[in-house]
Amino acid sequence: MLIEYAVAPAAIATFIGGYIEALGLFGMTNSWPVYLVTYAVFVGIHLYGVGEALRLMFGITVVALLALVVTVFALIPHFDVANLFDIVPDDAVGASAFLPMGYAGAMAALVYGIWFFLAIEGVPLAAEETTDPARDMPRGIIVGMLILLVTGALMLVLVPGAAGSEAMSTSDNPLPEAIRAVDGSGSVVASIVNYAGLAGLIASFFSIIYAYSRQLFALSRAGYLPRWLSLTGGRRTPWVALIVPGTIGFVLAAATGDGGLLINIAVFGATVSYVLLNLSHIVLRIREPDLPRAYRTPGGVVTTGIALVLAVVAVIATFLVDVLAASITAGVFLLFLAYFWFYSRHHLVANAPEEEFAMLDDADTTLH
Structure with a gap:
């Protein structure tokens, strides 16, 4: 998850650059100065304080949702089912008008489909900053998933359904481009959606920065990573955990400038984490069937088993999209595992919240 959260903002930074370039703001192009300003401003807000950061994040998200609503109303009158299938099929196995790149193309599309929902699993990282985690966390995750499901499906269908799948397949800012395709290059609605879409990217960027800082802080506090990474400042924000992944993300964005490549790296980390989460x-459920739970998964291990199979397929799909990026990320993952196996598992902090359950379980086993 940490790999996912460190790289996802880098991908989003490149998309922010694409939207800024499309708007012609300050004469800036989609390049490293945009990435630097993006990271500096929003990491800085998080450094100032979590309350301020979350309130701003909520406000930006509302603006982004309004942009999606405007996009829906702007594109519905121009929707044509034929536009969804205007990509000429290639010679891949199973290729057709419905699957123009065959079965392998559909599988590879999983990588980008996951992007609709990427980092929703970061919601529980706010557990220590909520009043009643047992009640609030399930509600927050379920509501968030439903919003993503509805809005993601609408964009997936309406944007290419109005402007054409072929045209949208290479777009860095598909929502305003789709509106311009049907309303003309001078469309005021497209400009509004472009600005609001930029707010949506900022909301994603903002929330994942929050997630990576809390994830890194927790891993460091428990001893899985070097302890100095969990240092906090005068405003009780984990400043090192904010700055270190932010620096790594900026370097990756500036060095590659390739949002698609960075998506594949982030999704590889996400899919591996999904395999492990479901497992x-x-x-x-097998080892602790009587453990008190504030929330129970509908369908139990059957639901999780299906999700586990899908997650394994998604991991394989990342190699179909970009074998080099997936292999490099897998190498980084193995280095983290080696660090844990040879060092950090021998230096875990027993009284850290993350380790309390394991410590109590060990004590109970010893007593019996």
């Missing part, structure tokens, strides 16, 4: 749920 952990199954193991926990």
Whole structure:
């Protein structure tokens, strides 16, 4: 998850650059100065304080949702089912008008489909900053998933359904481009959506910065990563955990400038974490069937088992999209595993919240 959260903002920074360039703001292009300003401003807000950051994040998200609503009303009158299937099929196995790049293309599309929902699993990282985590976390995740499902499906269908799948397949800012395709290059609505779409990217960028800082802080506090990474400042924000991944993300964005490549790296980290999350749920249900739970997954291990299979398929799909990026990311993941195996597992902090359950479980086993 940490790999996912460190790289995803870098991908988003490149898309922010694309939207800024499309708007012609300050004469800036989609390049490193945009990425630097993006990271500096929003990491800086998080450094100032979590309350301020979350309130601003909520406000930006509302603006982004309004942009999606405007896009829906602007594109519905121009929707044509034929536009969804205007990509000429290639000679891949299973290629057709419905699957123009065949079965392998559909599988590779999983990588980008996951992007609709990427980092929703970061919601629980706010557990220590909520009043009642047992009540608030499930509500927040379920509501968030439903909003993503509805808005993602609408954009997936309406944007190419109005402007054409072929035209939208290479776009860095598809929402305003789709509106311009149907309303003309001078469309005021497209400009409004472009600005609001930029707000949406900022909201994603903002929330994932929050997620990576809390994830890195928790791993460091428990001893899985060097302890100095969990240092906090005068405003009780984990400043090192904010700055270190931010620096890594900026370097990746500036060095590659390729949002698609960075998406594949982030999604590889996400899919591996999904495999482990689902597997952990199954193991926990078997080993601790009577453990008190504030929330129970509908369908239990059957639901999780299906999700586990889909997650494994998604991991494989990342190699179909970009074998080099997936392999490099897998190498980084193995380095983290080696660090854990040879060093950090021998230096875990027993009284950290993350380790309390394991410590109590060990004590209970010893007593019996």
